[in-house]
Amino acid sequence: MIKVQNLVKVFGPKRAVDDISFSVERGEVLGFLGPNGAGKSTTMRMITGFIPPNSGSVTVGGFDMVENPIPAKRLIGYLPENAPAYADMTVYGFLNFSAEIRGLRGDARRTAVHRAVEMCFLESVLHQSVDTLSKGYRHRTCFAQSIIHDPDVLVLDEPTDGLDPNQKHEVRGLIRRMGEKKAIIFSTHILEEVDAVCSRAIIIDRGRIVANGTPAELRQKSEWAGAVTLRVNGINAATLNQKLSPLPTVKRTMILKEDATSVTARVFPKSNVNGTLAQSISDATQGWRIEELHTEEGRLDEVFRSITMSDTAKVEETK
Amino acid sequence: MNTWANIKAITKRELGAYFSSPLAYVFIIIFLLLCGFFTFMVGGFFEIGQASLARPFFDWHPWFYLFLVPAVGMRLWAEERRVGTLELLLTMPITPWQAIVGKFLASWLFLALALVLTFPIVITVNYLGNPDNGVIFAAYVGSWLMAGAYLAVSCITSAMTRTQVVSFIVSVVICLFLILAGFPPVVRLFSGTVAPWLVDLITSFSVITHFEGFQKGILDSRDVVFFLSIIVFSLFTTSVILRGHRAG
Numbered sequence: 001m002i003k004v005q006n007l008v009k010v011f012g013p014k015r016a017v018d019d020i021s022f023s024v025e026r027g028e029v030l031g032f033l034g035p036n037g038a039g040k041s042t043t044m045r046m047i048t049g050f051i052p053p054n055s056g057s058v059t060v061g062g063f064d065m066v067e068n069p070i071p072a073k074r075l076i077g078y079l080p081e082n083a084p085a086y087a088d089m090t091v092y093g094f095l096n097f098s099a100e101i102r103g104l105r106g107d108a109r110r111t112a113v114h115r116a117v118e119m120c121f122l123e124s125v126l127h128q129s130v131d132t133l134s135k136g137y138r139h140r141t142c143f144a145q146s147i148i149h150d151p152d153v154l155v156l157d158e159p160t161d162g163l164d165p166n167q168k169h170e171v172r173g174l175i176r177r178m179g180e181k182k183a184i185i186f187s188t189h190i191l192e193e194v195d196a197v198c199s200r201a202i203i204i205d206r207g208r209i210v211a212n213g214t215p216a217e218l219r220q221k222s223e224w225a226g227a228v229t230l231r232v233n234g235i236n237a238a239t240l241n242q243k244l245s246p247l248p249t250v251k252r253t254m255i256l257k258e259d260a261t262s263v264t265a266r267v268f269p270k271s272n273v274n275g276t277l278a279q280s281i282s283d284a285t286q287g288w289r290i291e292e293l294h295t296e297e298g299r300l301d302e303v304f305r306s307i308t309m310s311d312t313a314k315v316e317e318t319k
Numbered sequence: 320m321n322t323w324a325n326i327k328a329i330t331k332r333e334l335g336a337y338f339s340s341p342l343a344y345v346f347i348i349i350f351l352l353l354c355g356f357f358t359f360m361v362g363g364f365f366e367i368g369q370a371s372l373a374r375p376f377f378d379w380h381p382w383f384y385l386f387l388v389p390a391v392g393m394r395l396w397a398e399e400r401r402v403g404t405l406e407l408l409l410t411m412p413i414t415p416w417q418a419i420v421g422k423f424l425a426s427w428l429f430l431a432l433a434l435v436l437t438f439p440i441v442i443t444v445n446y447l448g449n450p451d452n453g454v455i456f457a458a459y460v461g462s463w464l465m466a467g468a469y470l471a472v473s474c475i476t477s478a479m480t481r482t483q484v485v486s487f488i489v490s491v492v493i494c495l496f497l498i499l500a501g502f503p504p505v506v507r508l509f510s511g512t513v514a515p516w517l518v519d520l521i522t523s524f525s526v527i528t529h530f531e532g533f534q535k536g537i538l539d540s541r542d543v544v545f546f547l548s549i550i551v552f553s554l555f556t557t558s559v560i561l562r563g564h565r566a567g
Contacts, residue, residue, distance in 0.1 A: 048410040051565045073412040080410075084403035088336045100328040101411050103321070129339070145407070 001026050001075075001153050001183035002047060007056035009042050009207075016042045018207035019056070026152065029179035031198035031215075032187035035308050039207040040187040041081050044157050047185070048078045060153055074102070077151035079159055083142035087131035091122055091141050094130060095148060102149040116144040119174065135162045143171070147178070154178065156186035160193060172197050191300040205308040218303050224266075225298030228278050229256070231264040233289040240265055249280045262291065325413045329421025330428070333395075337429050346391060350433045353383050358440060370448025373534040376440055377458045381498050381526055384469045389490040391429065392473025393483040395422050396561070401481045415561055419554050423474055430466045434459060454536030461533020464546035465526050469494050471553030478560040501525025 002024040009017040017039040024030045034040050045051045047058050049065045049072065058065040063072035086094055095116055099109045117123060120140040125133060130141060139162055146154060159175065160168045175184060176197050188194065194201045195215050203211040203218070211218055219225060232240060237255045240263055244253050250267055257264040269277040278295050337343040354376065358364050362375030399405040408418055444450045469490075476490040477483075499505045501522045510518050522528050529542040 045406070050406050050410050070412050070414065073410060076410070078407070078410045080403060080406045082403055084407055086332070086336065086404055087402060088339045089332070093335065097328065097332045098411075100331075101325060101413060103324070103412070142407075 001061055002185065003057075003059045004043070004047065005057050005059075007043065007046055007058065008054045009039075009046060009051070010054050011042075015207050017046070017053075020204065020207070020209055021056075022202060022209065022212065024153075024183045024185055026183050027180060028200060029175060029184045029186070029198050031194040031201035032185055032204070033189075033191070033194065033201055033304060034187075034204040036189075038204050038308075040204060041157055042207075043204070044078075044155050044185065044187065045080075048076055048155050049073055050080075074149075075151055076153045076155060077146035077149065079143050079146040079154075079156045081157040081161075083139040083162075085130045085138060085142050085145070088129065090127050090129050091117075091133070091137075091144075092126045094141060095144055098145040098148050104149060112148050112150070115150075116148045119147065120144040121170070136164060136167050139163060140167070140171075152182055154182055154184045154186075156184065158188060159186050160188065160190065168193075191304060194300060203304060203307055210307050211303070215300065219298035219300055221307070222296075222298030222300075222303045224296045224302055226269050226277060227296045228267045228269070228281055229264070229292070229294055229296060230267065230281065230285075230290060231262055231292040232285070233262045233291055235263060235288060237263050237265070243284060244281065247280055247284055249277050264292075266296075322414075322417060325417045326421040326424065329413070329418055330425040333422050333425030334429060337391075337425070342391075342394075343429065346387060347433050347436060350383065350387055351436060354379070354437050354440065357383075364444075370444055370450040372440065372444055372450065372455055373458060376437075377462060377530075377534050380462045381465065381530060384466050385491060385494050385498060388430065388466055388469035389473045389476070389487045389494065391426050392470050392490065393477050393486040395426065395474055396478040396557070397480055397483045397486050400564070409561075409565070415558055419474070419557055419561075423471065423550075423554060426470050427463075427467050430470065431463055434463055434466070451536060454534075457536045457538050458534045460538065461530050461542070461546075464533075464543065465530050468497070468526060468546045468549040468553075471550040471557075472497075474557045475553050475560065478557045478564075497524065497526045499525070501527035501529075 004023065005021050007017055007020045008015065020039075020043060022030070032040050032043070042051070046053045047060070047065070049058075049069045052066055058072075060072040061075045063069075063075070065072045086097075089097065092113070095113045096109065099112045104112050117126060120143055122137070122140060122144060125137050125141075130138060133141065139159075143156075143159060146156065154175075156175070160171050163171060172193060175186060178184065179197070179199070186197070198215060200212070200214055201218055202209055211221065237258045240255070241253055244250055244265075244267055249269055251270045252268050254266045254268070255263065256266055267277065267281060278293060282290070282293065357379045358372075358376045362379065364375040367375060396405070399408060409415060441452075441455060444455075445452070472493050473486065473490040476486040476493070479489070480486050502525070506518065506522055509521060526546075529545045532539045532542045
């Protein structure tokens, strides 16, 4: 549904978006991750046709966003960052206007507004003016605007920003459900959201895609993935190191905590051991009083940090 | 068909926005008070003793509009940019032109309403004497066209900035130029010092020069074209400015 090819956007001396390509099909929920200022919002603004790219192309449902913007825009529902809405209108008036400008008339419009209001739980504030709404309600009002015409493509810029935990949960559920039939792109800082909602995630940094895959694949990139954490009673760190470091499966050990009675360590595998690390450790440590032993899955936040930070470090070095 | 439906939707929303804030009511009341005060107290409507509105009433319009129209137009784009709703508006399936025209029409219709509400003055002059109502009608048309020209200038300045106050001040200055270029004292000042063709050129840019015909009851196509071309040119400039913002 959405096809982004070699997208570039330059603001003054800065390449805000630098040669990004990806595509999203119907039934996919694509999570867009990246530090602040990485180019997430700029990319979304180009996808939705708010700003034109310097080069590259965006096609939505086969329509080029620059050449043929109106049919392309018709397919998209868009929730911009900070969820803007006309402050002087009531929630009902605003949704009615959005429906009208999307070409919905008469009964179709009433049904659409009603459905959006129900999906976003806005009944209680329906006739309140937008500027009197709390942030959560304003956010949901703008979200309702984006789904009012039941679009095939949804572009959501930080859809859970500023919501309380219950509302976040609600919105994630909504995105996941809609993702079954639509193509959805949403950006977020919250990594647990990626696990909860996305079928695929892209991490961008400094305008470039630095990782692209399912949440599980991304987690594999963590150097923690496959590492074993163990806590043993009655020995000290030196003994543990002595015993484990020579093992053929072990790359290195790291002591996390040591006190009078126990020691906790993380053992990193060599790249070719494929999950046999825990087995080999438990074989080697027969007779020890092991209190805990488990294999790490890898953590997204750690992947995120290592990918986006190491890049920063590289740039600093080359300066 | 679709184009008009989109423009209508935007015009409707804009008009609603005017009347849901105190701005519309404050504007209309101030405008009517000014009209009444200047016509009867300063313009000497009764002293002149003529069944005409040209001098006592319409003469003031370029000056009223100087402050009132930029106040109506200043929020059109500045507010959208400040709040961020511009991003919503321009990602909807409408062309920027439809948005520009829709917004302009809404404000223009609003000004038309304010102008229509001055009807008691027309009734008064008809009650007291036998004015030429054709002349009065032509002057109303001219006044509305002139308001449209000011408004289109305010559209430009509103699109240039996020701050309504800046938009207001800049458009007052531009509109002041449009008045002064044909304001008799200024013209006299010029005509002594520069070549006559230059004087003609300068005065031809003035709204006063072009409004005069309407006040006399003459619907000259050149005057109509003058106001319409200011409107079209200004709205075009607005679209260029908006595109410039988006291109970054």
